[in-house]
Amino acid sequence: MLGLAAIGLVIAASVAIGVWGVRAARSTPDFLVASRSIVPGWNALAIAGEYVSAASVLGLAGLLVKNGVGAMWYAVGFTAGYVLVAALVAGPMRRSGAYTVPDFAEYRLGSPRIRRMCGLVVLVIMLLYLLPQFKAAGVVLELVSGIPYWIGVIGAGLVVSSTIAVGGMRSATYVQAFHYLVKLAFIAGPAVFLVVLAGAGRREAALHPVAADPDWTRPLLDLDGSGHPLLATVSVLVATTLGAMGLPHVVMRFHTVAGARAARRVAVSVIVLLSVFYLFPVVYGLLGRVVTPDPEETDVVPVLVPGAIAPGVLGAVLTALVAAGAFAAFLSTSSGLLLALAGGLSHDLFGGSLSRLRLGVAVGTALAVALSLPAAGVDINVLVGWAFAVAASTFCPLLTLGIWWRGLTETGAAVGLLVGAGSSTGAALASVVLDLEPGVLSILLSQPALWTVPLAFLAMAGASRFGTVPDWAGEAVLRLHVPGRYSTGDTGAIPRARRD
Amino acid sequence: MNQRTRVTSPQTRLAQRRGSDAMGRLSHLAGRPPVPSSAIDLAAAERALRRQRRLAVRTAAGLLLALAALLAAAVLTPGRLGWAVLFFAPYPVLLALAAAHVRRAERIEDGHAAAPEDAA
Numbered sequence: 001m002l003g004l005a006a007i008g009l010v011i012a013a014s015v016a017i018g019v020w021g022v023r024a025a026r027s028t029p030d031f032l033v034a035s036r037s038i039v040p041g042w043n044a045l046a047i048a049g050e051y052v053s054a055a056s057v058l059g060l061a062g063l064l065v066k067n068g069v070g071a072m073w074y075a076v077g078f079t080a081g082y083v084l085v086a087a088l089v090a091g092p093m094r095r096s097g098a099y100t101v102p103d104f105a106e107y108r109l110g111s112p113r114i115r116r117m118c119g120l121v122v123l124v125i126m127l128l129y130l131l132p133q134f135k136a137a138g139v140v141l142e143l144v145s146g147i148p149y150w151i152g153v154i155g156a157g158l159v160v161s162s163t164i165a166v167g168g169m170r171s172a173t174y175v176q177a178f179h180y181l182v183k184l185a186f187i188a189g190p191a192v193f194l195v196v197l198a199g200a201g202r203r204e205a206a207l208h209p210v211a212a213d214p215d216w217t218r219p220l221l222d223l224d225g226s227g228h229p230l231l232a233t234v235s236v237l238v239a240t241t242l243g244a245m246g247l248p249h250v251v252m253r254f255h256t257v258a259g260a261r262a263a264r265r266v267a268v269s270v271i272v273l274l275s276v277f278y279l280f281p282v283v284y285g286l287l288g289r290v291v292t293p294d295p296e297e298t299d300v301v302p303v304l305v306p307g308a309i310a311p312g313v314l315g316a317v318l319t320a321l322v323a324a325g326a327f328a329a330f331l332s333t334s335s336g337l338l339l340a341l342a343g344g345l346s347h348d349l350f351g352g353s354l355s356r357l358r359l360g361v362a363v364g365t366a367l368a369v370a371l372s373l374p375a376a377g378v379d380i381n382v383l384v385g386w387a388f389a390v391a392a393s394t395f396c397p398l399l400t401l402g403i404w405w406r407g408l409t410e411t412g413a414a415v416g417l418l419v420g421a422g423s424s425t426g427a428a429l430a431s432v433v434l435d436l437e438p439g440v441l442s443i444l445l446s447q448p449a450l451w452t453v454p455l456a457f458l459a460m461a462g463a464s465r466f467g468t469v470p471d472w473a474g475e476a477v478l479r480l481h482v483p484g485r486y487s488t489g490d491t492g493a494i495p496r497a498r499r500d
Numbered sequence: 501m502n503q504r505t506r507v508t509s510p511q512t513r514l515a516q517r518r519g520s521d522a523m524g525r526l527s528h529l530a531g532r533p534p535v536p537s538s539a540i541d542l543a544a545a546e547r548a549l550r551r552q553r554r555l556a557v558r559t560a561a562g563l564l565l566a567l568a569a570l571l572a573a574a575v576l577t578p579g580r581l582g583w584a585v586l587f588f589a590p591y592p593v594l595l596a597l598a599a600a601h602v603r604r605a606e607r608i609e610d611g612h613a614a615a616p617e618d619a620a
Binding site for chain 2 (some may be wrong): 069070072073076079082083087088091207217218219220230234237241261264265267268271272275278279282404481482483
């Protein structure tokens with residue numbers, strides 16, 4: 001019950017900050033995109049807040065207990081993606097003035113057809129990413145309060161969609177920033193306590209797993225037990241690193257900083273914030289291996305560990321804190337995802353007015369809730385890994401080629417997106433349906449990024465040859481890289497001095 | 501801060517800011533650059549793009565090398581020292597890569613804004 005109360009407090013605080021944020025918005029001339037005037041520090045916090053999802057807060061530690069220390073390669077990939085975001089995407093995206101990936105596609109290629117294709121891809125990525133978030137909410141609520149999984153998932157859906165309705169996009173920056181701090185405090189604080197409370201014996205056991213399985217102690221990741229851990233690790237790294245670059249809701253956030261330079265710097269700050277956070281899943285994972293060696297549901301390991309180490313009131317308090325941190329992760333990520341999904345539904349696919357955004361949120365939530373009911377048994381990180389693999393195989397090539405190569409054409413983008421989306425989702429589906437023997441083939445299907453990303457790049461670049469490069473394409477690319485008055489993204493009511 | 505501000509809904513401001521049509525699309529962008537070509541020093545812009553691209557390729561290659569080296573180090577370092585490599589070593593490396601890129605990219609932009617010269 002304490003856990004439920006802590007979760008309730010996080011929800012109440014989020015709504016309060018959301019409402020306050022809306023009020024701040026009314027008094028500031030340029031808020032919505034606005035947040036342009038927001039200090040880059042807040043933006044970095046908000047991006048990290050949205051990005052550190054249930055996969056990081058819950059999934060990593062669970063996977064570490066189940067599959068071994070190699071699980072932390074996920075965290076390395078999640079962070080490494082921001083090196084590419086800073087180097088390839090952030091600045092030019094900001095200058096394009098495009099708000100979403102489909103917007104960018106239209107800017108760069110001038111094609112409503114590609115825009116709609118991108119809208120569909122956004123839908124797929126966002127749904128794949130939303131499922132594990134709702135699963136996390138369901139299992140955590142079930143654990144702390146005994147509410148059945150399906151009621152928890154539906155309740156979580158109601159909470160998220162109503163917080164969006166109250167706060168909306170306008171206050172998202174502050175709410176997300178708050179959530180990063182909640183996650184860090186509620187995961188890091190208890191972690192320090194737990195390391196102390198665990199005692200010398202259990203600390204020793206955590207660091208020296210007696211007679212542990214060599215597969216578990218080896219710093220490589222082999223989810224299926226395929227016997228090819230290096231291949232599996234590399235494929236996960238490719239998916240997470242390149243996927244981070246193509247995540248629609250992350251790209252969207254760079255629109256809210258003052259200029260291209262600030263956008264790049266924000267990406268660097270995000271690396272710092274992620275690095276700090278990713279020290280703690282290790283603590284829960286290693287301790288979890290000792291105190292909850294064989295949990296029924298690995299994704300709730302961080303919530304189980306405090307109770308196993310510190311019984312009584314202290315244990316209950318720490319459990320409540322961790323549960324609230326996990327719920328904050330669910331809340332921030334899923335509201336960011338739902339906004340991107342609703343934007344995709346209402347704006348990019350159906351060309352509807354912005355007032356359809358709320359309907360989009362409701363539809364998106366209903367879809368995610370319905371799909372996450374049967375997904376209860378799938379590991380959070382597996383599902384998130386698929387979302388990254390699809391993003392890496394579609395938007396990563398589209399943005400990279402679109403930003404840096406003027407030869408990209410409408411034909412190339414269309415073929416590349418079809419090939420990338422088709423191969424990555426097809427492989428993931430096949431891995432579920434076929435139930436193959438563990439081996440090279442099972443890795444290539446369940447973690448397809450290793451081959452689908454190069455394939456998508458090749459298809460996009462190759463098929464571009466069959467289209468015609470419009471005469472304005474060269475300039476559309478140049479404007480992404482030239483600071484100051486040439487770039488459309490920096491026009492508008494922003495004073496000169498604040499641009500680049 | 502005594503200046504009066506016109507109050508419009510965020511959506512209206514967004515639409516105005518983006519110069520969108522009624523559907524909120526960026527229609528003016530597609531194929532119709534608002535800045536005529538003659539307004540841009542095309543040669544200088546071209547040089548800036550080339551230098552930025554070279555830098556981007558270098559950073560991406562650096563990231564590939566760094567991840568490969570980290571993977572090798574984690575696997576080859578025996579015992580729990582290998583864990584430590586995986587748990588702690590990647591983040592400072594990634595941060596250094598990104599920070600170095602941003603510094604260089606900004607230097608290219610400054611060079612471009614002041615006096616475009618093709619040093620490299």
